[in-house]
Amino acid sequence: MIATLVFYMFALFCIISGVMVVTSRNPVHSVLFLILAFFNASGLFVLAGAEFLAMLLVIVYVGAVAVLFLFVVMMLDITVAELKQGFQTYLPIGAAVGLVFLAEIAFVGLSWTMAPSAQSNIQAATQADGQNTVLLGHIIYTDYLYMFQAAGLVLLVAMIGAIVLTHRKRTGVKKQVIAKQLARSAKQSVELKKVETGRGI
Amino acid sequence: MAMAEVPNLIPAMPEIFLALAAMTLLMLGVFQKAETADGVLRASRLTSNLGVLSLVLALALVFTVSGGTLVSFGGLFISDPFASYVKVLILVASGFTLVLAQGWLERQGAHRFEYAVLVLLATVGMMMMVSAFNLMSLYIGLELQSLSLYVLAAFLRDDVRSTESALKYFVLGALASGLMLYGMSLVYGFSGTTDFAVIRTAIAGEASIGLLVGLVFVTAGLAFKVSAVPFHMWTPDVYEGAPTPVTAFFAVAPKIAALALFMRVMMGPFGDLAAQWQQVIMTMAVLSMAVGSFGAIAQSNIKRMMAYSSIGHVGYSLIGLAVADVSGITGVLVYLTIYVFMNVGAFACIMAMRRGGRAVEHIFELGGVAKTHPGMAAALAVMMFSMAGIPPLAGFFGKLYIFLAAIEAGYYIIAVIGVLASVVSAYYYLRIIKVMYFDEPGVDPLDSPLPVTITVVLAVTSAVIVLFFAFPSPVIRAAEAAAQSLF
Numbered sequence: 001m002i003a004t005l006v007f008y009m010f011a012l013f014c015i016i017s018g019v020m021v022v023t024s025r026n027p028v029h030s031v032l033f034l035i036l037a038f039f040n041a042s043g044l045f046v047l048a049g050a051e052f053l054a055m056l057l058v059i060v061y062v063g064a065v066a067v068l069f070l071f072v073v074m075m076l077d078i079t080v081a082e083l084k085q086g087f088q089t090y091l092p093i094g095a096a097v098g099l100v101f102l103a104e105i106a107f108v109g110l111s112w113t114m115a116p117s118a119q120s121n122i123q124a125a126t127q128a129d130g131q132n133t134v135l136l137g138h139i140i141y142t143d144y145l146y147m148f149q150a151a152g153l154v155l156l157v158a159m160i161g162a163i164v165l166t167h168r169k170r171t172g173v174k175k176q177v178i179a180k181q182l183a184r185s186a187k188q189s190v191e192l193k194k195v196e197t198g199r200g201i
Numbered sequence: 202m203a204m205a206e207v208p209n210l211i212p213a214m215p216e217i218f219l220a221l222a223a224m225t226l227l228m229l230g231v232f233q234k235a236e237t238a239d240g241v242l243r244a245s246r247l248t249s250n251l252g253v254l255s256l257v258l259a260l261a262l263v264f265t266v267s268g269g270t271l272v273s274f275g276g277l278f279i280s281d282p283f284a285s286y287v288k289v290l291i292l293v294a295s296g297f298t299l300v301l302a303q304g305w306l307e308r309q310g311a312h313r314f315e316y317a318v319l320v321l322l323a324t325v326g327m328m329m330m331v332s333a334f335n336l337m338s339l340y341i342g343l344e345l346q347s348l349s350l351y352v353l354a355a356f357l358r359d360d361v362r363s364t365e366s367a368l369k370y371f372v373l374g375a376l377a378s379g380l381m382l383y384g385m386s387l388v389y390g391f392s393g394t395t396d397f398a399v400i401r402t403a404i405a406g407e408a409s410i411g412l413l414v415g416l417v418f419v420t421a422g423l424a425f426k427v428s429a430v431p432f433h434m435w436t437p438d439v440y441e442g443a444p445t446p447v448t449a450f451f452a453v454a455p456k457i458a459a460l461a462l463f464m465r466v467m468m469g470p471f472g473d474l475a476a477q478w479q480q481v482i483m484t485m486a487v488l489s490m491a492v493g494s495f496g497a498i499a500q501s502n503i504k505r506m507m508a509y510s511s512i513g514h515v516g517y518s519l520i521g522l523a524v525a526d527v528s529g530i531t532g533v534l535v536y537l538t539i540y541v542f543m544n545v546g547a548f549a550c551i552m553a554m555r556r557g558g559r560a561v562e563h564i565f566e567l568g569g570v571a572k573t574h575p576g577m578a579a580a581l582a583v584m585m586f587s588m589a590g591i592p593p594l595a596g597f598f599g600k601l602y603i604f605l606a607a608i609e610a611g612y613y614i615i616a617v618i619g620v621l622a623s624v625v626s627a628y629y630y631l632r633i634i635k636v637m638y639f640d641e642p643g644v645d646p647l648d649s650p651l652p653v654t655i656t657v658v659l660a661v662t663s664a665v666i667v668l669f670f671a672f673p674s675p676v677i678r679a680a681e682a683a684a685q686s687l688f
Contacts, residue, residue: 104414107410108387108410108414111409111410111411112409112411113391113409114391114393115391115393115403115404115405116403117392117393117399117402117403118392118393119393120393121392121393121394121399143275144275144277145274146208146213146274146277146278147277147337147338147341150329150341150342150345151341153220153322153325153345154341154344154345154348156224156322157319157322157345157349157352160227160315160318160322160352161319161348161349161352164313164319164352165352165355165358
């Protein structure tokens with residue numbers, strides 16, 4: 001009973017904040033609503049028994065991605081009015097497409113059936129008991145070794161891509177050259193001066 | 202919890218080797234002294250040559266592990282004759298385009314060692330796609346490939362057209378990936394698993410609406426990756442804007458990988474639903490052939506024309522998939538084999554089109570090439586005749602096997618439409634030959650002599666296209682064995 005109530009609370013807030021992300025006039029407000037949406041989604045994960053995913057969502061999406069968004073929004077001078085130009089003109093057709101899509105999805109959802117073997121398939125994958133952080137730790141580096149390594153390659157490509165597309169050699173930049181620093185002798189950098197007493201420098 | 206066993210790594214040897222090679226080349230490139238222009242050139246040449254060498258070695262590894270069907274990594278990865286056949290095609294296509302690319306990038310002053318590394322990583326992604334036996338490994342292979350391709354499209358980062366094409370490709374590609382993931386989630390929701398074999402038994406020939414919607418979304422995502430109509434809009438813009446060697450790469454390797462993945466997904470987990478998806482694939486095939494043949498007529502840019510031509514070729518291949526039997530899949534594999542050589546040859550000629558040191562892309566620039574560059578004109582004429590499907594060149598046999606498969610299965614109408622579309626497309630292929638042989642040359646001829654790599658590639662591809670009719674049986678037998686393993 002309480003779980004159901006909590007589910008509807010999280011779900012409702014998630015949807016409301018999702019709508020606010022799109023409609024609010026101030027981009028900073030949009031990002032803040034996005035963070036709220038992430039928090040509610042992680043609440044839904046906790047309800048579904050996936051506490052590891054819930055924590056991951058908070059740490060990665062709220063802690064890193066949303067903060068990054070906030071930086072970008074604050075650094076770029078975005079005038080929302082300009083972005084929203086054409087919003088009115090495209091609203092009817094956009095709303096129509098959206099409504100048709102929603103109706104279709106509702107139709108699919110209402111007539112949803114699962115394969116007879118689906119339950120046993122899901123149970124076969126989730127039979128072990130325990131905290132799901134521990135269980136994920138066990139399978140990610142064993143059963144899903146292939147996916148783990150491949151995901152690493154995808155990230156490597158992202159890194160190479162970022163460097164290829166943005167890195168440039170700049171002239172006139174002062175860089176630390178340790179070899180040069182070490183090659184300096186005391187004679188080059190220190191000068192001894194005889195100071196006469198009572199005169200100052 | 203029991204100790205996990207070390208998975209059998211042998212089936213994935215080519216992929217593992219290529220991934221390690223890519224990382225080694227990355228290190229090599231980074232630690233070369235690239236302070237001077239000379240150093241940059243040396244680093245890019247070294248990685249490019251070693252990249253081609255690793256592709257060749259990976260090809261040898263594919264041959265050593267090919268043979269039986271092996272499933273490894275807990276059912277995430279499959280190595281069967283179908284995968285091996287397609288991997289050979291992918292590696293050959295990547296190798297040829299990498300050989301051609303280095304010279305072009307040097308002449309353009311855009312040579313950097315990352316090019317070869319990205320091509321290798323994209324190739325690894327394609328091989329993972331072809332060997333995917335689970336929706337998750339399918340997706341991650343696809344993303345590895347796509348991400349590398351987005352970066353390659355923007356490789357000339359100071360060129361507005363290159364960056365624009367990359368941005369278009371990225372946004373639309375991300376949308377297509379999203380659609381496909383949504384479809385996969387519906388399939389998972391129906392069957393409770395992402396494993397291809399288990400999905401097949403869970404479906405057991407019975408189609409619920411939710412599953413069908415999922416299937417349609419997955420099809421839409423895959424159709425985007427092969428650029429089948431109505432998901433083809435990005436193709437002409439991206440092909441035109443991307444650097445020419447990248448366009449050549451796009452036109453062959455990723456297309457083959459995506460078509461192979463299409464076949465694997467449709468014949469594998471959704472094989473029992475053939476009656477449901479055949480009409481969809483047939484509609485896409487007919488539309489692609491129509492758009493491919495009529496769209497190319499109005500083009501004046503040769504890269505744009507090749508984009509429409511590739512849409513048309515995807516249409517012909519999809520006929521083979523729509524037939525959904527061994528002879529249809531065999532037809533597609535033979536078609537793709539020939540397609541690799543035709544496109545590599547044609548793009549080698551396009552890369553040779555330079556005037557006064559600048560790359561030119563308009564069809565009229567080819568005017569009178571037959572007088573100034575008779576060898577190149579002859580090679581391009583062979584490629585164009587072959588693409589138009591004129592016997593006895595190889596392109597004719599590619600189309601022949603596909604149309605034969607359609608007729609044997611009783612799909613007469615689609616075969617007739619295919620023949621009509623190839624008649625229409627003959628117009629623009631032959632127009633290039635007409636421009637080369639019968640138009641007057643421009644003020645000054647194209648640059649000569651042709652670079653050695655282009656000459657060699659043209660000689661090899663022309664020889665394959667011309668002599669295919671004499672020795673078709675090894676290819677056809679291998680393709681048949683590969684197609685058999687899919688059923």
